[in-house]
Amino acid sequence: MLSAGCVIFFGLFLASKCDHSKPNIVFIVSDDQGFQDAGFRGSKILTPNIDKLAKNGVILDRHYVMPQCSPTRASLISGRYPIRTGFWKGNLKPTGEWGLNLNETTIPEMLKRNGYATHAVGKWHVGFYTYDHTPAKRGFDTFLGCYNGMQGYFKHNLKGLRDMREDYVVENGTLVDKIRWDLQGQYSTNVYTDRAVEIIEEHSNLSKEKPLFLYLAYTAPHIPFDVKREDIERLTSHMNSSSIKVRRYSAMISIMDEGIGRIVKALRKARLRKNTIIVFMSDNGASDPGPGSNYPYRSGKKSFLEGGVRSLSFVNSPLLEVTGYTNKHLHHVVDWFTTFQYLAGDQTHQVKKPQLPLDGYNIWSSISRNISSGRQEVLLNMEEADKIYGSTDNLAVIELETSPSGTTYEVRDWTKKNNFALIWSQWKLLVGDMHADQKGGFYENLQLYDLDTDPQEQNNVKDQHPYIVKTILERRPEYKKNMTMIYRRISTPQDKANTYWMPWRETEH
Numbered sequence: 095m096l097s098a099g100c101v102i103f104f105g106l107f108l109a110s111k112c113d114h115s116k117p118n119i120v121f122i123v124s125d126d127q128g129f130q131d132a133g134f135r136g137s138k139i140l141t142p143n144i145d146k147l148a149k150n151g152v153i154l155d156r157h158y159v160m161p162q163c164s165p166t167r168a169s170l171i172s173g174r175y176p177i178r179t180g181f182w183k184g185n186l187k188p189t190g191e192w193g194l195n196l197n198e199t200t201i202p203e204m205l206k207r208n209g210y211a212t213h214a215v216g217k218w219h220v221g222f223y224t225y226d227h228t229p230a231k232r233g234f235d236t237f238l239g240c241y242n243g244m245q246g247y248f249k250h251n252l253k254g255l256r257d258m259r260e261d262y263v264v265e266n267g268t269l270v271d272k273i274r275w276d277l278q279g280q281y282s283t284n285v286y287t288d289r290a291v292e293i294i295e296e297h298s299n300l301s302k303e304k305p306l307f308l309y310l311a312y313t314a315p316h317i318p319f320d321v322k323r324e325d326i327e328r329l330t331s332h333m334n335s336s337s338i339k340v341r342r343y344s345a346m347i348s349i350m351d352e353g354i355g356r357i358v359k360a361l362r363k364a365r366l367r368k369n370t371i372i373v374f375m376s377d378n379g380a381s382d383p384g385p386g387s388n389y390p391y392r393s394g395k396k397s398f399l400e401g402g403v404r405s406l407s408f409v410n411s412p413l414l415e416v417t418g419y420t421n422k423h424l425h426h427v428v429d430w431f432t433t434f435q436y437l438a439g440d441q442t443h444q445v446k447k448p449q450l451p452l453d454g455y456n457i458w459s460s461i462s463r464n465i466s467s468g469r470q471e472v473l474l475n476m477e478e479a480d481k482i483y484g485s486t487d488n489l490a491v492i493e494l495e496t497s498p499s500g501t502t503y504e505v506r507d508w509t510k511k512n513n514f515a516l517i518w519s520q521w522k523l524l525v526g527d528m529h530a531d532q533k534g535g536f537y538e539n540l541q542l543y544d545l546d547t548d549p550q551e552q553n554n555v556k557d558q559h560p561y562i563v564k565t566i567l568e569r570r571p572e573y574k575k576n577m578t579m580i581y582r583r584i585s586t587p588q589d590k591a592n593t594y595w596m597p598w599r600e601t602e603h
Contacts, residue, residue, distance in 0.1 A: 153408045
């Protein structure tokens, strides 16, 4: 919580650099984009707009996320680790009967109570089994996008059901959920960019005293690798030696980059740019194996090795004091809630909805001035069998992955899910049977890496540093105290009579 002095000081600082004290925030999330998959990281992929923003802003070198979509997004908008939100169980599947609990305060709810206009575009993926779990009921004034974790880029379908909708709440509190059949055939990345530009243009007509929060969660470059042939030729002709899958993936990122360029142009045209903070991050690493690259790091999506959890990230804003450098301080996706709370001057003691304990640090000064935020550790995740209701019924069928070719399942023994992954200073400890990669490999039961000297995590040094192992393991009981009990995954198939995805329960469990 901010003291009055902090709020006054920050207001005076911003007043010297912009028209009003609360900055606009444009938060852009890409989907399954690899750590190396932008020009400023050495890739051949054409990303001139991203490159310019990153090089003229602050590149975040140690910005950590979760290794999958839903847990990262839940942590982002709640400011809380997955152990608290229940997303430590993993990704949310289309028929999953759970989501971000309704007692969680979200970033848009927090910003809205501080006078912000709040809009969401793109991928939601933190629950929709009731309408109360959907974006327009979680603090966003409007939403255009998909509830699920993926969709076809032209038909906007998942498993044959449409998932492209426009949501908003009218004055009497009724939610309007409008399926956008008219957008079929339009490329979803461009649809999302068009809507983001429209929001900026509309906001420019409002009072300049009302700041904007725009959450733009692209589905690119997540599967399926849909892209027009002419765009592949136009954007990847210099990559003829690469496979067609790599070229498709690359073109999808380049189209997203073009959209980001349009958004920056719209901010300038609306005279909002000088008071806007742009944050860009990928929700996790690229799949490995796959067409993306997490070089120089090992593994990728679904792994707690660096390739899965070190995010391609940067911040750009005229409000930054120091720019044009790479920030190597430790940051985590949960930090954005606390940071935006500071920027908005939020006073939690004045709100009606109780604010649950946050796990983030205010990292604004760390990014703006290249100093430590005070964060010394990051909990990547932990799993405990006795935190699952009904865990005496040991075997559970888990829906692992939905793809255009179908769904795969695994029978897992929940009693073996006692895993722990934590970064402390330059050390990373991995405990348990968590997947090391998507090739079926597993971690050894206990691994310790020195990320300063071995960022590729090739040398397990647990035997050389027993004190470090002991020190990190001693943190585990404290984290366990804060874990949320969860139910085994419940799935309810959608009614096949429907032609689109929709909530199917009236109230939260």
